Amino acid sequence: MRACVAASASLALLLVTLAACGDDAPASRGGTRSEVGRGAASAVLWRPRSQTLPTVVFLHGWGAVDPRAYGPWMRHLVRRGSAVILPRYQLSALSFPADALPNAVRGVRAALARVPGEPWVVAGHSAGGALAADLAARAGREHLRAPLAVFAVNPGRGFRGVPFRLPASDLGQIAPDTRILALAGAGDRVTGRLTAKAIVEGARRVPRAKRRFVLVTRPDAADHLAPQRSDRAAREVFWPALDRLIARVG
Numbered sequence: 001m002r003a004c005v006a007a008s009a010s011l012a013l014l015l016v017t018l019a020a021c022g023d024d025a026p027a028s029r030g031g032t033r034s035e036v037g038r039g040a041a042s043a044v045l046w047r048p049r050s051q052t053l054p055t056v057v058f059l060h061g062w063g064a065v066d067p068r069a070y071g072p073w074m075r076h077l078v079r080r081g082s083a084v085i086l087p088r089y090q091l092s093a094l095s096f097p098a099d100a101l102p103n104a105v106r107g108v109r110a111a112l113a114r115v116p117g118e119p120w121v122v123a124g125h126s127a128g129g130a131l132a133a134d135l136a137a138r139a140g141r142e143h144l145r146a147p148l149a150v151f152a153v154n155p156g157r158g159f160r161g162v163p164f165r166l167p168a169s170d171l172g173q174i175a176p177d178t179r180i181l182a183l184a185g186a187g188d189r190v191t192g193r194l195t196a197k198a199i200v201e202g203a204r205r206v207p208r209a210k211r212r213f214v215l216v217t218r219p220d221a222a223d224h225l226a227p228q229r230s231d232r233a234a235r236e237v238f239w240p241a242l243d244r245l246i247a248r249v250g
Contacts, residue, residue, distance in 0.1 A: 031078060036110040040095065043087040043107035045114055046074065052081035054148055054250045055120040056242075057108055057135070059128030060086065061228065063093030070125070072230035076239055082246065083118065085111040089131070097166045100127070101134050105142050108135065112144065121246055122147040125227045126191060127166055129155025129182070133199045134169040136178055146175040148249035151242050152182045152199050153227045156191025171202030178203070180211040181245050183238070187222035214241070 031048045044067050056077050060069060067074070067086055074084050087107035089100050112120065124132035129152035139146045158165040174180070180203050182196035193215065200213045216222050221233040228234075 034114070036114065037088075037107050040088055040091050040099065040103040041106035041110075043085050043111040045083065045085050045111045046078050047083045047115070048078050048081055050081065051083055051115070051118065053246055055083040055085060055112070055115050055118045056246065057085045057087065057111075057120055057122045057132075057147070059089065059104060059122070059124030059131045059135070061126030061128055063090075064126075064228065065090060065092065069228060073227075073234070073239060077242075077246075080243065080246075083115050085120075087111070097164060100166060101131055101138065101169070104131055104135060105138065105144070109142070109144060119250065120145075120147050121149045121151065121249060123151035123153075123242055124155065125153050126156055126224065129153055130157045130166050130168075130195055130199070133171055133174070133180075133182075133203070134166075136175070137169040137171050137173040140173065140175070146178060148177075149179040149181070149245050150174070150199070150203075151245055152180075152196060153238060153241075154185055154188050154191055154224050155182065155195045155199060157195055159190060171199060172204045174203040174206055176205045176207065178206055178210070179245065179249055180206055181214065181241065182212070183214045183216055183241065185222040185224060185226060186215055186217045187219070188224045190224035 034045050036043050065088055077084050087104045089104040122132045122135050132150050132152050136147050136150045182199045184193040184196040197213055200211045203211055218237055221237040226234055227238045
């Protein structure tokens, strides 16, 4: 059953989440790159020479397991002073959806142990955006300190016509002090707006003033894969939005 569900979803998921890789994985002059964990429960950790901002846990889109897929954006975060953790959470697009969050938890826990005491923000794109909210909701149960903020861009749990769905956590468990920013593209024909809105509405313990939904209408940044690019639109829409959120909570 697992193989059947994953295989039937794989072609559609590959088409919508596997964009061209960026350049080399993030590096900051004088910084370090390390890997923790094994297999789907592993994570890559990039640390700046001097950390001045909260750590960022970034969850990639379904199947985009190569760290270079978001390389320029991650490098930008490292250069600004954040350590960046990129959990693998799956071996390929054929992985079973129910395994994604448990794998992410193990990878994040191992990586956060390398930056003890540092506050963190969880972010993600596409499936990773939904998982970012789930990780925040499960933090207490998994004996992780709560993230300061959730940044979910074009989040989604499933796709039309595809028998695939990421299980949802109880987002009402997200800690009240957590800020939430969920973005959806006006031209996103893959995940649409429903999951982004559900994240904002579902975090019912968080005061309304601290949760925000934003519809991206800029034409060259409104499609599903826009956050995975490093063009001018991405740098002007998505990168500053996360930068401001990190600065606000840091």
